[in-house]
Amino acid sequence: MVDFQVLPINLAYCGKCCAKCCENNGRLLKCTSCKQAFYCSKDCQKSDWKKHKVECKLLKAFKAGYDILPGSPADRQTKAHNFLQSVPLLLMGGSDPNLPTMEQFEKADTARFIGFATCRACSICLKNDFQSPAAIIDWKCCPQCNYGWCCGEQHWQEYSGRHTTEICQKYQQATAIALFKFKHIVNFNENFLAMPQRPQRDSPTAFPTNWEAYFQLRFAEDYRPNDYVPGFYAASTSLLSQPVTCLYAMFKYGKEHFITKKELTIHIVGADTYEVPATHVWEEILHFLPQVQTLTIQFVGPAACKSIKPPTQEYPTKTHEPCPDCQARRRERQVGMFGYTYHEYEQLYLQTHRHNKPDLIVAFNSGIHEVDTESWKTSLQVILGLNVPTYFTSYNESEAVKDLALLREQNANLLQENVKQNPFGENFWTIEAPSLEMGVDKFFACNMYGTLFCGRSS
Incomplete structure (x- = not known):
């Protein structure tokens, strides 16, 4: 298994679940080095360190250089792109102990955890955790989906009316599918794959006109969606969509x-x-x-x-x-x-x-x-x-x-x-x-x- 396949779900970098097990016991501990990953216990933090140390160094380097990277302060995507373009050049010499080795960098799914999964962004002004000074941000979010982040009460009041039930449900569904796939990898040491076995x-x-009709045809008498955990069939379309x-x-x-x-x-x-x-x-x-x-x-x-x-x-x-x-x-x-x-x-x-x-x-x-x-x-x-x-x-x-x-x-x-x-x-x-x-x-x-x-x- 490759390391990036077991990256935690996005909420692990927003202080809403553990970066190791993706659970939330109500009292999460923050990584004191990068201040971006959170853990439900010392045991989870310790067991995750082998993987997180690469992320940790990159997150710290991204935060340290954020303000001088090309791009608007609120444009984290451009900042992340320019950072990822420059890191391989910095690693060539291998002289900076604060950065991972080139081999570690190539194995890590850097684009994902630098580009998106690593921090919050305000739904009004796009201010994020990497901007200076990040420490004074008073983050607010939707208590149902844990998204819709705002950098303070004023922006939350301005945004909350736009956070419709439909948007909230989409966030919840996306999180549920990501968590289902993550737990499958952890529990079975393999990527989740469900596909029909019976040849026509x-x-x-x-x-068929849609996925439900397709599953009814291909799984035939075995198709019993209520017998499976929520998200089972939806998650199967992640790979099955291609063929x-x-x-x-x-x-x-x-x-x-x-x-x-x-x-x-x-x-x-x-x-x-x-x-x-x-x-x-x-x-x-x-x-x-x-x-x-x-x-x-x-x-x-x-x-x-x-x-x-x-x-x-x-x-x-x-x-x-x-x-x-x-x-x-x-x-x-x-x-x-x-x-x-x-x-x-x-x-x-x-x-x-x-x-x-x-x-x-x-x-x-x-x-x-x-x-x-x-x-x-x-x-x-x-x-x-x-x-x-x-x-x-x-x-x-x-x-x-x-x-x-x-x-x-x-x-x-x-x-x-x-x-x-x-x-x-x-x-x-x-x-x-x-x-x-x-x-x-x-x-x-x-x-x-x-x-x-x-x-x-x-």
């Missing part, structure tokens, strides 16, 4: 193009840590499409191989052992990872016929309008030239609208007029980091919106 014997005539979104895109394009295939190749473009490492959850595509004998999934993106040790540019396509039922039917699931842009990959593998042309291309949470846009434009021209069904997802509606505009600009043959919600995005909320750009009380879900296109517009 016949191709469904129509695709099911692919299936949804296939049926949305036209099931007749896919259900009779013996060999099916899917390219996941812009792959990063969200998609990689690829778990056996992808076998759900084999289980849903009974005619497919060989499923090949190629994960392609500059960061596709960054979690592989030792570092490598590519992880060649290999066959992964399927479930006993698929083994008995001699079915195969093949996975490869390639650390290239898609236009680089196309030159290396498709033009040389080393890999098959894909039957479906998918990009999860692509953000093509805001990150590496020029590179994406080049890759998009390759994708459009392949003339295969393609589905790009986005975190929220505003991002989906901007992605759609870029696809129109690139002359994509859009198979939908406007952005549409993907019914198989993650079925729970993730809290957006408070920022000058996004504001506060914002939420997103992976793959929430999707855009389907195929080739160039005539």
